[in-house]
Amino acid sequence: MNQGTKNFTKTISPIIISVFAIYLCIGITLGTIPSFIKNELHYSSWIVGAVIGIQFLATLLTRAYAGKIADTKGAKTGNHYGILMAMLTGLIYLASVFFKDNQLLALLILFLARIMHGVSESLAIxxxxxWGxxxxxxxxxxxxxxxxxxxMYAGIALGAPLAMYLHSVSGLGYVFALILLLSAASWLFTMELPNLPVDLAHQRTPFYKVIGKIADQGxxxxFSSIGFACISSFIALFFKERNWVNPSLPFLTFGGFYILTRVLFSSFPDKFGGYKVAIVSFLIEIAGQLLIGFSNSEAMAIVGCSLTGIGFSLVFPALGVLAIQKVSPQMRGTALGAYAAFFDVSLGLAGPIAGVIAGLYGYQSVYFFGALSALLSIVVLSIRNKK
Known part of the structure; x- marks a missing residue:
């Protein structure tokens, strides 16, 4: 390992570990909330999608604020605001379990928790x-x-099956209590890192103009994120409907292949160009979504989740590097917030829409929706690239 790599690893590791803890919390909720709503509160698939999706909507609506905090008060400040809110979110999740016998009240508390979780994610990430x-x-x-x-995706991939296991052996209250501990750990890992200096004299570009600059990548x-939303919201329910024995395995394979692809091919966007890498990624994702949609066995669905993880892996960095090059360094937080807002729009809308599709046509149908969405990514990027 050369000196530059050592310095990068030493500097960035505390932030990466902190982000892992934050997304373990998100994975925990994805692994437990759908079954909690369906099996204990007895609400429909559409409600599952709405509860899952409202977190991403809350994240979307606070991206501009999160970017402004990072640019004007320092990235460390913004990150730690988010972590504190995640701790509060853990308490609200616990309240939903306490009031589970009052189904409507428990559901309303869950909605509140998801909104708070979305705001905390926006600030933290x-x-x-x-900061990094x-x-x-x-x-x-x-x-x-x-x-x-x-x-992020290691946290989601490990958090979901961890939560399913803990739920089965100790109960949902202990699962949600873990969010408090992980959030505290996330804070502790980054306490000693310095904040970034801010330039309050810099004339800030309005958020809507920043969105316009990075709209093609966004x-x-x-569109490519919808396949991930379909897996995170409904794959466990799909497996249970088919009586397949490993409902946590799709999260592990999606996350595992997502991570492996990033580790092995992280240089590809720089080497071959973001556009080419994105197009190939979309094609792989389409293949994965179609495999899940047509699956008649657990193995076929698992392969589909794996391909979706591979295809989705390099999309964010390939297009994100291009996005932040379009703004000044003083607006980097805002640009990242604007770019990530497109991801949030996708996840916020995909959950409820996929829930309606699942209710009408079954869980497999949502993955045809995911494949079509990835195809639209190719169309949008190709049209914008020609201009």
């Missing part, structure tokens, strides 16, 4: 990305995004 890029330099922004993505990201 926008702060973490801006600021500490190591914009020339390594792709690497920062790559490793943050690894931490739209392609948004």
């Amino acid at each position: 926008t702060g973490a990305l801006t 890029i600021g500490l190591v330099g914009h020339q390594q922004s792709g690497k920062v995004m790559t490793w943050n993505g690894i931490a 739209l392609a990201l948004a």
Whole structure:
């Protein structure tokens, strides 16, 4: 390992570990909330999609605020605001379990918790990305995004099956209590890192103009993210409907192949160009979604989840590096917030829409929706690339 790599690893590791803890919390909720709503509160698939999706909507609506906090008060400040809110979210999740006998009240508390969780994610991850890029330099922004993505999806991939196991052996209250502990650990890992200096004299570009600058990358990201939303919201329910024995395995294979692809091919966007890498990624994702949609066995569905993980892996860094090059360093947090907002729009809308589709045509049908969405990513990116 050369000196530059050692310095990068030493600087960025605390942030990456912190992000991993944050997304373990998100994975925990994805692994437990759908079954809690369906099996204990006895609400429909559409309600499952709405509860899952409202977190991403809350994240979307606070991206501009999170970017502004990172740019004007420092990325560390924004990140730690988010972590504190995650701790509060854990308490609200616990309240939903306490009031589960009052089904409507428990559901309303869950909605509140998901909204709070969305705001906390917005602040924490926008702060973490801006913080990491600021500490190591914009020339390594792709690497920062790559490793943050690894931490995010490793957390989701491990958090979901961990939560399912803990739920089966100790109860849902202990699962949600773990969110408090993980959030505290996330805070502790980054306490000693310095905040970034801020330039309050810099004339800020309005958020809507920043969105316009990065819209081509953002739209392609948004459509490609729907396949991930379909897996995170409904794959466990699909497996249970088919009586397949490993409902946690899709999360592990999606996350595992997502991470492996990033580790092995993180240099591809720089080497071959973001456009080419994105197009190939979309094609692989389409194949994965179609395999799940047509699956008649557990193994076929697992392969589909694996291909979706491979295809989705390099989309964010490939397009994200291009996005932040369109703004000044003082607006980097805002640009990252705007770019990630497209991801949030996708996940916020995909959950309820997929829930309606699942209710009308069954769980397999949502993966044809995911495949069509990835195809639209190719269309959008190709049209914008020609202009």
